[in-house]
Amino acid sequence: MSQARTGGGPLTASRPRHGERAVLALLWLCAAVSVVTTVGIVIVLFGEAASMFRIPGVSVIEFFTDTAWRPFTDPSSEQFRIGVLPLLNSTLLITALAMLVAIPLGLGSAVYLSEYAPPRVRKTIKPALETLAGIPTVVLGFFALTFMTPLLRSVFGAENVPIFNAASAGIVVGILIVPTIASIAEDAMTAVPRMLREGAYGLGASKRHVALRVVFPAALSGIVAAVILGFGRAIGETLIVSLAAGNLPPADLPAVNPFQQVQTMTAYIVQAVGGESPRGSVTFQAIFAVGALLFVVTFAMNLLAQRFVRRFREEY
């Protein structure tokens, strides 16, 4: 596309030509796909959830306040309880455990790879991390059950750690998202211009100072983005938790003991989707209600995190 500029006028870009306008419109459409996706998710989730609340005996208030989750019988029966708090509690417990593992390991690796590692080491480890991010979660689920659980049982005593517990799943979920956090955070740190580092070294700063007080803050927006993506992935993790954490919502809330069996929101979705309940029944429609809640929770987290990113963003 070569075209000589007509003289005069300020050095701002000329008005886009027709071809360019079309391209820009196409680009806009690409971005709009995301809106369509969200609208689709909202319609499907909330629409189906609404049809569940229309079933007599299922109340929205109970959904949010009741402390037991047993949507398996008829709503009129005594056993029926539809409180989502146990599921929510389980999800948050496991996610917290996962982040406890993933943030130090992930960010530590990122700082090491970007500031300390010699180029050859970096060239081998980085692709390794990227590849290992693709380990199927079903494999990690079995790893949690057959390796992590026995390990925890021998360390903490078999009487304290049941076969299905939140800690095994939480730790393995943390391990799962370490590559995600490390990779994106490391990209953000390597993107920090060399000039900043060189300036600091020129002033006699140590490597530690440069890494932790110059590069890290400079890359903060990318680092927080990495942590957000990791967090979101942890909250939504399905197979590891359903294999290793169990399918029993905790009875005493708030549940903070990591050595107990739990059932996360995603584990319930898997249980009900693969199960025998017909569409239209409370058990099945509850999938969408739980899914809608999951969606809202992640949305709220993201909003919070994005505010944080905007505050600390440094421009070059």
Add this chain to the structure above:
Amino acid sequence: MIAGFAALALILAACGGGEDPATDEAPAPGEESSEGGSDGESQSGSIEIDGSSTVGPLTDAIAEEYASVQPDVIVNLGISGTGGGFERFCETGDIQISNASRPIAEDEVALCEENGIEYTEVRVGTDALTMVTSIDTDFVTCLTTEEIVSIWGPDGVSSWDQVNPEFPAEPLQVFAPGVDSGTYDFFNEVILEPSEIESPRQDFSASEDDNVIAQGVIGTPGSWGFFGFAYYQETQDQVRAIEFDGGEGCVAPSVETAQDDSYLLSRPLFIYVRNDALGEPLVADFVTYYLETVNDVIEDVGYVPATDDELAEAAATVEDAIAAAG
């Protein structure tokens, strides 16, 4: 990037004339080419099957053998669960055969009627649900229905001596299939329904994956659980099977006791076939082959063969249905 769009558009356009997927009528998917065939004729086309994850591996074993006889046939087999299978069978109508680990339910019958789908129920085998405990829990060898109710019922106890005063006071831990599985439904039907109990205890370790139940039972002294016979056969030296006394004495699960109906926790395995599909030579051939071959493969898969009488009866039903469908 424009190239990317163009490529995408081209590909979608080129393939847009592809198969018309199922809508709400009940079209027969896949193309067939042979006419009026029976065994021996070369078949081609595709068969769509879905349903129980218990029966799935059995149907797949048949498909595996069938592929060596009829290599041009494509068998697409899903395992969405018995309920999911019936939904596709009766409502969307996009499968010809539904695998089921329980008989079709009333509301599913109504659904099929609503959509004008007539079907034939074909019994293909038996599963002997087995109760198990960990290998060092040696004080329990047999349980009566009442004892099981005290373990599994809504007021499930937490210690073995509450099940039977002769047992030691060891803590009891329950592992079982999740509330959404056919196995769970069947167990409740046999154990709880006769005493008019609606649902079991709510605090057990549930899993959709029977291997996970096995892990739980093996690793926990004082455990109690149940799962399909195939899983017991594979873990025989790591768990202890519990005999069931349904009122006529303690009976251990085995091929023989399941076949002569003395083991009362055995459940029939079915395939349901659309009658109009039986009118197609491809499906008719496959189902006939199924019944001829099932007893050769079922023990490899881990279940109990249907008795010769049961199979003969099923074969006769199928023959009639094929003839009726023309």
Add this chain to the structure above:
Amino acid sequence: MAISSPAKLSRQANDDLRSSPGRTAKESATHAVLLVSTAIAIAVLVVLAVDILSDGAGRLNLDFFTSYVSRFPEETGIRAGITGTLSLMVLVAITTFPLGVGAALYLEEFAPRNRFTRLLEVNINNLAGVPSVIYGLLGLSVFVYVIGFGRALISGGLTLTLLVLPIVIVSAREALRSVPREIRAGGLALGATPLQVAARQTLPAAMPGVLTGMILSLSRAIGETAPILVAGAIAFRRADNEPWHPFEAFTAIPIHIFDFVKRPQAEFQVEVAAAAIIVLMVLLLVMNSAAIVLRNRYSRI
């Protein structure tokens, strides 16, 4: 907004500039801690890899790739899953790349700084965190039922596309953002339009990071079981004619793994599943290596 005040900064700098016995210790300690965290992360994953290799390597022979699933562990192969996974990946790659890069370009280079754009950004960041199983439900409702593709390859592929698109956009944006402002300013100063600058200067400069995002997203998509399971992947398929047909039923390697892991026979759970995992990981390695080579070719800075 400064991270720390000038006074605090200079105090810190002075602390670090002063050579003190504490300083070298701090240095080594930090280095050690960081090295250990990287090592732990890699070590766990290496343990897993070794475990899988030792379990599955014995099963890897030509038959494993050319046979279909069987009731006998020794005769089982993942032929249907391999074609399925490859087809899904091609589908996902060709749809995600234009959509993702297009969206990232729009948001980073052309979008006016108004509320609507903010909404778009928030929306995309949010979508990156939606659990994969929810995309499965979306794909089932929209692609399988409403649009009517049925339980076909294209439904699974488009579901996975929606799943990974936000990740591609987010990391492509990070990559674009990291391109120094001077490059854009230089282009504009020479008289190019913003679109020309974006297409010819910024995007190529950001390509390494964009490709990283693509690698990560395809890595993610390749191992996902839940969304394609819900959106209609089947477990057993024997199709010699056109196994990759976009409007026919499909399966994938993760679905096979899921099935093997649930079977009663220990050989399936351990050895056959491990063999299937190895195949999947090798596929990933090949893809990643190809992308890294590409990335190195593009890299200029």
